[in-house]
Amino acid sequence: MPNRLGHETSPYLLQHADNPVDWWPWSEGAFEAAREAGRPVLLSVGYSSCHWCHVMAHESFEDEATAEYLNEHFVSVKVDREERPDVDAVYMEAVQAATGQGGWPMTVFLTPDAEPFYFGTYFPPEPRAGMPSFRQVLEGVHSAWTERREEVAEVAGKIVRDLSEREIAHTGERPPQEDELAQALLGLTRExxxxxGGFGGAPKFPPSMALEFLLRHHARTGAEGALQMAQDTCERMARGGIYDQLGGGFARYSVDRDWVVPHFEKMLYDNALLCRVYAHLWRATGSALARRVALETADFLVRELRTEQGGFASALDADSDDGTGRHVEGAYYVWTPAQLREVLGADDAELAERYFGVTEEGTFEEGASVLQLPQQDGFYDAERVESVRARLLAARDGRPAPGRDDKVVAAWNGLAVAALAETGTYFDRPDLVEAAVGAADLLVRVHLDEQARLVRTSKDGRAGAHAGVLEDYADVAEGFLALASVTGEGVWLDFAELLVDHVLARFTDPATGTLYDTAEDAEPLIRRPQDPTDSATPSGWSAAAGALLGYAAQTGSEPHRAAAERALGVVAALGPRVPRFIGWGLAVAEAYRDGPREVAVVGPSLDDEASKALHRTALLGTAPGAVVAFGTPDSDEFPLLADRPLVDGAPTAYVCRNFTCDAPTTDPERLREALGGL
Incomplete structure (x- = not known):
């Protein structure tokens, strides 16, 4: 019998709609039911491409006996962390504070007033490796709830008080100075x-935001060590198993230090961020590998994640059918020598084994290998290798594909818009820019309401029920600002203005300038979430600082620049201490230290070759965070174009920063010298 999840838009919730567990979505109705029944709440948080979420669902939530016990003693609430990052953040903070670790699936037991009192992540169906079984946990919680209710209430109240008293420590009083950015670079160097390549040990995550900081720091200061770390890390990842050597795109992380075996889920946000990083690396160095990876990743986004409505789906699962009916992690991506021979024949299979590092022993499970590029391409005949790759990809397309989470998340689509707009422009791929415009259009049509408030998610062109959080407003504004620079269409600057004004009005503490992850009028939780550190994506706080700074540079708005400066105070405090976890804030700080530079290009149109050359040169500049406006001298779409005439009747570029302007130029080479880049 279906439960209450059947009408939800979240693919993750819909995966549980036929469970025998009587699930509720997160709602007041669920907690009212718990109060009326006098039962505790089981809160289970996960996401659709989470491997261990699927495992626990199969082992416990599809089990009739477990479901019967849950339905008798608990009110069970299922949450998609990607749809409700605010709920996830609040209770994950509690889990981490109590246990010292966190992850998904997240399992939290709450009072009917949503106060947490017992925590965990994955629980097995039987006791294992020191972990109690899920049934033992349920029985223990039920016993505590029925026999020691006052003690449970006391514990829950203390947890909530501790959480509510937490403040963002050392928010800083000013943006980072040179010595603090140098200390952050030193901290990254040590790790x-x-x-x-990369930072830390296993598991190893793509350090997208730290890489952006390193590229910007090198562009501004000339620090070769910063560029070398970025280059080497990008090459190691691109040659490793974390990168899909056939279809392009990156997996979520590597389970080992060498980037060999990934956790195979592919996330929109990782690929949007890394597409942009590799495009920026090419812009700085001209690396052929960076160019290839940026384009292949962009093509992966469009080919495999774009929805019928023009947005981008959230993720591809790690697991898929292995052809025998088993649902196995990585089955879609890995190869054995026998499988290579079946597709390629003996001679080409031997080449593929060497080229992709496939062995009889395997690098993954059951003798299968994850494809890598352990050697330089120059050792092989390029035409033959391309034929091998194309045939393997075609054969792989015949395998059962991983599931796709089709919900469109506003923030992640904003990141994709920025990546595709820039990559398409750098490499003369108007189809990629067109894809960016299509996603931006969907965000405007479906995710923005009449008050220009963002909805967090949509599916099949239908807006979800949940309000956007800070990262949604900031990342979508970032995408719109990139699109404005690339297309010369001021309407995207107008849409960005609506979003950053909401950041000022609804997400910012007027007394301190600190930022919250939820709006002041959002659904109240046990704590208003507030976290300036990056996780898998830029923190809403850092992303908002970047969007505010970029908008201020485009418009000259002092209130927006002042808000960006206040937001960057936390980067001054945390950057020297934990640079890996505030990389986007450090990247924004580099833009701030550089100005950022404001580039106005005036000309008749982007169809004019001289205008196009100046505009392209401006976009290829490596000056951190530079903003670009294009239009005719009499255009009022961009404030930067005001009082910018043609020089001698020719298209002209103006470069300014910190209220000082260089002499205007009609020469792309002089503009390149002013901005850096290829």
Whole structure:
């Protein structure tokens, strides 16, 4: 019998709609039911491409006996963390504070007033490796609830008080200075893995935001060590198993330090961020590998994640059918030598084994290998290799594909808009820019309401029920600002203005300038979430600082620049201490230290070759965070174009920063010298 999840838009919730567990979505009705029945609430949080979420669902939530016990003693609430990042953040903070670790699936037991009192992540169906079984946990919680209710209430109240009293420590009083950015670079250098690239040990995550900081720091200061760390990390990842050597795009993370075996889920946000990083690396160095990876990742986004409505789906699952009916992690992506021979024949299979690092022993499970590029491409005949790759990709397309989470998340689509707009422009791929415009159009049509308030998610062109959070407003504004620079269409600047004004009005503490992850009029939770540190994506706080700074540079708005400066105070405090976890804030700080530079290009149209050359040169500049406006001298779409005439009747570029302007130029080479880049 279906439960209450059947009418939800979240693919993750819909995956549980036929469970025998009597699930509720997060709602007041669920907690009212718990109060009326006098039962505790089981809160289970996950997401659709989470491997261990699927495992726990199969082992416990599809089990009739477990479901019967849950339905008798608990009110069970299922939450998609990607749809409700605010709920996830609040209770994950509690889990981490209590246990010292966190992850998904997240399992939290609450009072009917939503106060947490017992925590965990995955629980097995039987006791295992020191973990109690899920049934033992349920029985223990039920016993505590029925026999020691006052003690449970006391614990829950203390947890809530502790959480509510937490403040963002050391928010800082000013943006980072040179010495603090240098300390952040030194901190990254200390944690850098010189043999393998990246930072820290296993599991190893793509450090997208730290890489952006390193590229910007090198562009501004000339620090070669920063560029070397970025280059080496990008090459190691691109040659490793974390990168899909056939279809492009990156998996979520590597389970080992060498980037060999990934956790195979592919997330929109990772690929949007990394597409942009590799495009920026190419812009700085001209690297052929960076160009290839940026384009292949962009093509992956469009080919495999774009929805019929023009937005981008959230993720591809790690698991898929292995062809025998088993649902296995990585089955879609891995190869054995026998499988290579079946597709390619003996001679080309031997080449593929060497080229992609496939062995009889395997690098993954059951003798299968994750494809890598352990050697330089120059050792092989390029035409033959391309034929091998194309045939393997075609054969792989015949395998059962991983599931796709089709919900469109506003923030992640904003990141994709920025990546595709820039990548398409750099490499003369108007189809990619068109894809960026299509996603931006969907965000305007479906995710923005009449008050220009963002909805967090949509599916099949239908807006979800949940309000956007800070990262949604900031990342979508970032995408719109990038699109404005690339297309020369001021309407995207207008849409960005609506969003950053909401950031000022509804997400900012007027007394301190600090930022909250939820709006002041959002659904109240046990704590208003507020976290300036990056996780898998830029923090809403850092992303908002970047969007505010970029908008201020485009318009000259002092209130927006002042808000960006206040927001960057936390980067001054945390950057020297934990640079890996505030990389986007450090990248924004580099833009702030550089100005950022404001580039106005005036000309008849982007169809005019001289105008196009100046505009393209401006966009290829490596000056951190530079903003670009294009239009005719009499255009009122961009404030930067005001009083910018043609020089001698020719298209002209103006470069300014900190209220000082260079002499205007009609020469792309002089503009390149002013901005850096290829």
């Amino acid at each position: 850098y893995d010189p043999q393998r």
